[in-house]
Amino acid sequence: MGFRDTRNFNLAMLGKQGWRLLMFPDSLCARVLKGRYYNDSSFLTTTRKKHASHTWRAILAGREVLTQGLIRRIGNGETTLIWRDRWLPNHFSGQPLTPSEGQLVSRVGELLSENGQWDEALIRQIFFPVDAEAILRTPVRPNHEDLWAWEPEKFSMYSVKSAYRLLDTRRINESNLQAESVSENTDWNKLWKLKVPPKVKVFWWRVINEFLPTRQILHKKHIEPIANCDLCGADSESIRHVLMECSVAKSFWEYMKSTTGAKLPMLHPDSWAYDLISCKGVAKQDQAVFLIGMYALWMQRNRRKHGEPSRPIKFAVQWAVDMAFDLQQAGSAPLSVKPQGTPLWQKPEAGWLKCNTDGAFYDR
Template sequence: MEAKLGSQPSLVWRSIWSARTILKEGLRWRVGDGNEIKIWGSKWLTSPTSYAVQSPVKVLQEDTKVEELIDTQKGEWDEAKTREIFVTEETEIILSMPLSGRGTKDRLVWGPSHKGLFSVRSAYFLQLELRGRNQGESSLEEKRDDRWNRMWDLKVPGVTKLFIWRVANNLLPTKENLYKRKVIEEKMCPLCDAEEETIMHALWECPAANNLWGNNESCVKKWARFELNFMTLWEKFMDRLTKDQLEEMVVLLRKVWLRRNDWVFEKRMACPKNSFSATKAALHEFRVSQLVSNQNKMVHKTDTERVKWEKLERGFVKVNWDAYLDLKRKKTGIGIMIRDEQGEAMVTVCDQKLNVVEAAVAESYALRKAVEFVSRVKNMAAHSLAKKALVMEGEQVWIEEVPGFIVGCLKNDKDVTQEDE
């Protein structure tokens, strides 16, 4: 990451080197044992957009590693030390971050992906975000701008949503865009040959597009055909059209583009009236399929709720676990039930965990606790010995005899073995 470009770099190395900005922005640390991560200067928090500690350096040295904040005996954050060093907001973030119970190593992950794995798609969206920051877009303006949310919330096929997103970002291969990239030498509209083919011209202003928008069935028949950019037009769509009309419009916009492509590549043009009827039929079919899909999910959920106990094979146990998250108190309750092959309760556990703010983390804590207890159930004798060793002084060995506190465990194991035979 710190390599120099050099005086005469190859095209490949120049391309790799120029991507460092994106990599530095997207790479973040996932805390394991904390040996590799600096508290100040490294990206290891879950708080956007810096992902780095903003609290001033105090108590510890500036180059101190995250391991100094971890209670290694408990495998948890040292809450007292954390609250002493960081501001309240960062303290809550740190304490809510789960730690591995096995002391795994720290590792770098790709932050823009939920799985932590790099993908070209996530890097592309990160690049767009960085470009927006450089252009001076404030976070407050982004929150107020619900135009993008309205696009993705439309009840239309995914391919149509992606098309509208590409239109809004000027990513269609119009003649103007191809000309800018030096793919072609002229940028006139292939349909009217009167204007340069921008996105707005192709979809809204071209006479070929107006053959469709001027149709009697069009909800924008009397609208003006000049707009500075698509987002301005989109705002008018949002203000003047109903939800159903808006969904019909985005499908029709894609139809306009497909009609243009049919002419460019196959020299044929679909009838505007047929486009309206095809659009209405396609939307109706999509909505029906979505309704059927949701009904099937409800049926599946009902069937799942009716699942009853099934007898297990001999020697197996069944473990049920769950977690209940109280976001207000940042606290999760954990419930575990372990039963034998007859359905009889072997272990019942109620526990709680503080500083939890995500449902997935709460469920993970419950699962980890359940696995711990399964190991104890299947190995109760050794577990009892290990527990007793904590209160003994020095090593104790029993030859051809056993201590009284594990007699019951051994008897249970022997009974199960005899049943299996």
């Protein structure tokens, strides 16, 4: 049994008071507070007044917890706002990703057909595919009004325990993000010191953070219907697959080995991207060749994806090797700088006349 975070526990308790105001708006307490603090708005949208009581300020602090887990359960959709309320369970922030600018619909009820079910044609016309799928799998009860529910609980009722767990999870995630931020800065410092072009450094930062739009990543985000590699037919087109495991990548690295002797080492599936910039199992002189080579493979993949002709393997390898060599030479070649001295006047040679002049340019 561990000690509880006192502040989060208090906030979870205060969230319970906000839940009661939502669920029992006709109670004496709710009517008194509404008349005093939010007569012209709602509990969820009102702002803190300048001379609010300590009790009301505490309830508003609990409201911050409440809004993290509140979600609308759709009935007839008449009181739920599409672009402002949380109403899509297990879908990002609970709201559509589709931009609201220029949209003609504002309430969820406008997305229902005459029989009270989702108007699939209209929904697919308005929303991104990932939003449309989330909407169509959301249950509706057309003969009931929309209700507020507490998403972390199975039966939709607020509990201090689940609210505390929600806050504790957020605290742990924030701590992990801070640790990852420190690690990311360290990784970026290593990247910055590499003798590769800036575009390759940015590319590798995206590799480490999985920001490349491979089919596997797009499928996980419900953007691509399948995750397989359309070139070799593998089940999952991951970043590692494109750069190391695909048939094109294997041919690339085999040709690289035969022409330069640089052999791509066996790297751990989970840490391979970090290992390449940390020189773990990688010779220092081969590091730039590997990173530039993988950048070339990614560009080859994109050309094929967009129907453009890709370079033959030997030309792609030669391009990567030449670029790495040029950068290495540029970094190691000494700079010849002539010493700057104070110019002295010298008389002309015999038989010559010398006229000293000066000039200036004034840019208006």
